[in-house]
Amino acid sequence: MTQEPSLQERYAPQNACFGCGPANQKGLHVRSIPQGELVVADWKSELHHEAFPGVLNGGIIGALLDCHSNWTAAWHLMRQSGEDHPPCTVTADYSIKLLRPTPTSGPIHLEAKIVESKEDRATVEATLQAGGKTCATCRGTFVAVKPGHPAYHRW
Amino acid sequence: MTQEPSLQERYAPQNACFGCGPANQKGLHVRSIPQGELVVADWKSELHHEAFPGVLNGGIIGALLDCHSNWTAAWHLMRQSGEDHPPCTVTADYSIKLLRPTPTSGPIHLEAKIVESKEDRATVEATLQAGGKTCATCRGTFVAVKPGHPAYHRW
Numbered sequence: 001m002t003q004e005p006s007l008q009e010r011y012a013p014q015n016a017c018f019g020c021g022p023a024n025q026k027g028l029h030v031r032s033i034p035q036g037e038l039v040v041a042d043w044k045s046e047l048h049h050e051a052f053p054g055v056l057n058g059g060i061i062g063a064l065l066d067c068h069s070n071w072t073a074a075w076h077l078m079r080q081s082g083e084d085h086p087p088c089t090v091t092a093d094y095s096i097k098l099l100r101p102t103p104t105s106g107p108i109h110l111e112a113k114i115v116e117s118k119e120d121r122a123t124v125e126a127t128l129q130a131g132g133k134t135c136a137t138c139r140g141t142f143v144a145v146k147p148g149h150p151a152y153h154r155w
Numbered sequence: 156m157t158q159e160p161s162l163q164e165r166y167a168p169q170n171a172c173f174g175c176g177p178a179n180q181k182g183l184h185v186r187s188i189p190q191g192e193l194v195v196a197d198w199k200s201e202l203h204h205e206a207f208p209g210v211l212n213g214g215i216i217g218a219l220l221d222c223h224s225n226w227t228a229a230w231h232l233m234r235q236s237g238e239d240h241p242p243c244t245v246t247a248d249y250s251i252k253l254l255r256p257t258p259t260s261g262p263i264h265l266e267a268k269i270v271e272s273k274e275d276r277a278t279v280e281a282t283l284q285a286g287g288k289t290c291a292t293c294r295g296t297f298v299a300v301k302p303g304h305p306a307y308h309r310w
Contacts, residue, residue, distance in 0.1 A: 017205070018212035092253060094251055
């Protein structure tokens with residue numbers, strides 16, 4: 001697992017989001033790391049995240065890809081605008097395709113990239129790989145919220 | 156909360172799926188109940204399921220709607236084939252639209268219905284309602300697996 005600080009640790013250490021909050025003791029702790037044009041994350045499943053023995057639950061797959069893609073969008077919008085802190089972004093929509101069962105015996109690797117963006121939003125495509133194969137894909141839209149939205153100060 | 160046995164309790168009491176397994180102590184315990192042409196569920200969030208204070212995480216929303224829709228499909232395919240036990244179904248894909256923040260202060264209500272089906276699969280549309288509003292929607296495809304698939308004996 002990459003030991004450099006993740007985007008979440010750098011910009012939202014107090015955040016308690018189920019999927020990616022460093023401060024959520026029962027959360028998934030997605031750790032998103034920029035790597036060239038991609039944002040990547042490595043993750044390890046626990047027993048209670050499974051759908052059935054040895055296979056990751058599809059809802060957890062969505063939760064991982066949703067949060068990882070949201071941070072990919074926030075990171076991109078930050079660099080695009082030249083700010084030194086990412087805007088608070090929320091998910092507008094995400095679509096998950098489950099291509100094959102995701103084995104929980106080994107590491108799970110996420111990769112995300114920007115495929116389209118405007119001033120306040122980005123479309124992100126992401127994959128989940130495990131056991132040497134792409135097991136799931138995600139495409140989603142993530143939007144920087146405006147002052148007054150309940151998520152405006154989320155990080 | 157409806158006290159009649161849920162589909163999961165009736166047909167898969169030993170199942171430990173993160174989203175809907177009665178036997179998963181750390182899971183979401185979605186309890187899907189047929190109600191006419193719909194399948195409904197009532198659910199209550201815990202603190203660690205939030206995205207930020209007072210608002211449900213979008214990955215958890217997906218996990219709830221995915222499992223609830225999967226059981227809606229299994230129930231439908233069982234009745235369609237005249238069997239007395241649902242086939243083991245898995246998610247092929249699901250798409251989530253988040254229409255507004257989902258408040259965690261009160262009950263969360265899921266409703267799902269079949270919109271298309273073949274012999275071995277069904278397309279399901281579902282909604283998540285909270286605070287008197289529809290906060291999220293889902294559309295997904297769920298497939299009855301064949302012998303040899305690792306999910307064949309999941310319930």
